[in-house]
Amino acid sequence: MKKDNYRFLDVIQETACAEFGSALEMLAACKSSNKESLAYGYFEHSKDEYFHTSTFLSLLSKAGRKYPAVIARKFRINANSLITKGYVSSEGYLIEKMPLKDFIAYVYTNELLAKQSFEKIFELVKKDEKDANQILKIMKDELRHHGMAEKYFLKYYPRLQPWQLKMYRIRETIKNKGRKFYDKNLKFLDQVLKPLYFFMAYLASRIILLIDINGFKREGINLMEIKPKSII
Numbered sequence: 001m002k003k004d005n006y007r008f009l010d011v012i013q014e015t016a017c018a019e020f021g022s023a024l025e026m027l028a029a030c031k032s033s034n035k036e037s038l039a040y041g042y043f044e045h046s047k048d049e050y051f052h053t054s055t056f057l058s059l060l061s062k063a064g065r066k067y068p069a070v071i072a073r074k075f076r077i078n079a080n081s082l083i084t085k086g087y088v089s090s091e092g093y094l095i096e097k098m099p100l101k102d103f104i105a106y107v108y109t110n111e112l113l114a115k116q117s118f119e120k121i122f123e124l125v126k127k128d129e130k131d132a133n134q135i136l137k138i139m140k141d142e143l144r145h146h147g148m149a150e151k152y153f154l155k156y157y158p159r160l161q162p163w164q165l166k167m168y169r170i171r172e173t174i175k176n177k178g179r180k181f182y183d184k185n186l187k188f189l190d191q192v193l194k195p196l197y198f199f200m201a202y203l204a205s206r207i208i209l210l211i212d213i214n215g216f217k218r219e220g221i222n223l224m225e226i227k228p229k230s231i232i
């Protein structure tokens with residue numbers, strides 16, 4: 001099977017991780033918000049992102065069933081991969097690290113970028129009516145999130161210029177591309193280093209075979225008399 005055939009699994013896995021990351025970020029923002037209306041908005045947003053995650057997980061499991069178990073297993077999701085892939089930082093949630101204004105700008109730009117990447121996913125699933133409708137619904141949600149962040153902006157930061165928002169968007173687009181580049185490099189390194197790991201494990205097994213363990217028999221020997229430098 002050609003590697004290109006796994007592209008769909010790869011895209012859906014990455015998107016599920018991104019959505020799960022957003023759900024956690026929004027939940028963290030909800031918990032740290034002092035304003036009731038803002039906390040409610042973050043909560044609803046987080047809930048949507050959890051639903052999106054579950055949609056992508058079900059798409060992933062449906063697509064994975066078409067592949068041999070050994071391939072499908074590679075596209076399993078675990079919580080750690082959110083950190084290694086850069087969707088959540090081990091140094092804390094964005095709301096803890098960013099000024100509120102930057103955080104809202106981040107949400108504003110990322111929701112739009114998310115909607116654009118779902119347009120590409122829509123192209124991949126459009127043959128299946130049920131899957132296509134699910135993606136369309138998610139796209140609508142992302143636009144709503146984008147609109148909510150925009151509303152907040154206009155209300156609380158009316159002096160923020162459109163070019164400043166554009167700058168936020170350029171910065172986030174570069175960051176997204178950087179994350180994909182990093183992930184690709186990691187996968188490439190894994191492929192290069194895997195034979196080396198296997199070779200080292202093989203060498204270690206040959207060395208172990210050469211060791212005569214009879215020489216280490218300690219039965220009937222007073223252990224206190226063994227040289228202190230002895231390793232066994």
Ligand SMILES: [Fe+2]
Nearest residue numbers: 019049052142
């Ligand atoms: Fe989402």
Ligand SMILES: [Fe+2]
Nearest residue numbers: 111141142145
């Ligand atoms: Fe969203």
